[in-house]
Each structure stands twice: as C-alpha cells, then as structure tokens.
Amino acid sequence: MNLSEKFWEKKYETQKIGWDLGVVSPPLKFYFDQLTNKELKILIPGGGNSYEAEYLFNNGFxxxxxxxxxxxxLENLKDRVPSFPENQLIHGNFFDLEATFDLIIEQTFFCAINPDLRLKYASKMRDLLSDEGKLVGLFFDAKLNEDHPPFGGNKEEYINYFEAHFIMDIFTECYNSYHNRQEMELFVKFVKK
Structure with a gap:
C-alpha cells in the first residue's frame, strides 16, 4: 500500500478529503482552551489543512x-494565516523529523498511515517529545477500512503500541466529537515516560 506524497496530493487536488472538518475539531478546541502556557512548542503531524494550527496560532500560541x-x-494554511511562520510549515515525512516538542496533537494522522507503521509511530512520538511531553488527540474507535485510509482500530489494540512509551493519563470515549464522528473516537492524553 503506497500512501505517498503523490497519493495524498491527488486527494487534495480532487477534493476527496472527507477527513477535513473545515473547522477546529471540537474536542481539541476544548482542550486548547484550557492551555495557559502560550510558549509550548507544539507539533501537528500530518496536519492537513490544520484548522487546529490556525486556531492555536490565532490564540497566541x-x-x-x-x-x-x-x-x-500547507499552502492552504499559509493562505488562511499569512503571518504563520514559513519555517513552522514543514513539508516532509513525519518519520524523518528531528526536533523536540512539548505537545504533539493527533488529529486524523494515525488513521491515515499504513497500520504496519503504528508501532513506529508510537516510538517516534516518544522520541519527538521533551521530558514529560504529551501526545494529545483523537483516535478512531471503530472498524473502518482495511485497504485504504482511514484505518480504524480500538483501545485494546492501541494500548499495545503505546504502553511501553507513555503513561496513559486519559484514554476514554470522546463525549464531544464532531457530529459525524459521535461514538467513534477516543480522546487521549499520553505523557512520555
């Protein structure tokens, strides 16, 4: 299964971007609104049009x-938020990234990568986080597709990927999902071990 740059660019060109809510995800907005440290170094991997990045940036992060x-x-985000720093819009493969962050936001990236990469994803997340850094976001809790994204899964499966690297501070059914994702998401806050 080749989920290459070409594969994803074609999705954007043909507007086959069903994962794109067009707004900041409600559970993430609720979480962001509780953050007080505007100096946090935050990463949004596989960010897509990244309404979350726009929301955070416009709120002082x-x-x-x-x-x-x-x-x-990335160009779409730059068009919507012209003052967003170019060097913070990274065109590249998440798995090649080398930096550290205080907070990483998961929003439809995990379900977009080949499921064979999920253990590698968990390990890479740990590597990218500073001490006591957090991985916060949403995972699908549903059986979705097996041969193309979005790929689903469940809590039991996910525990196997993350338990070696993270303290699972919050790992629960999401109560405030976007309307078309009701009862299909888990909200997580994992703290780096």
Missing part, C-alpha cells in the same frame, strides 16, 4: 509547527 507530506494543505 506562536510555537506551533505543522508537518505534512503534501505541499497543498
């Missing part, structure tokens, strides 16, 4: 970076 394998969504 200036150390927000987005990494995406495609140019198209």
């Amino acid at each position: 200036k150390n927000v970076s987005v990494v995406d394998i495609c140019h198209n969504p």
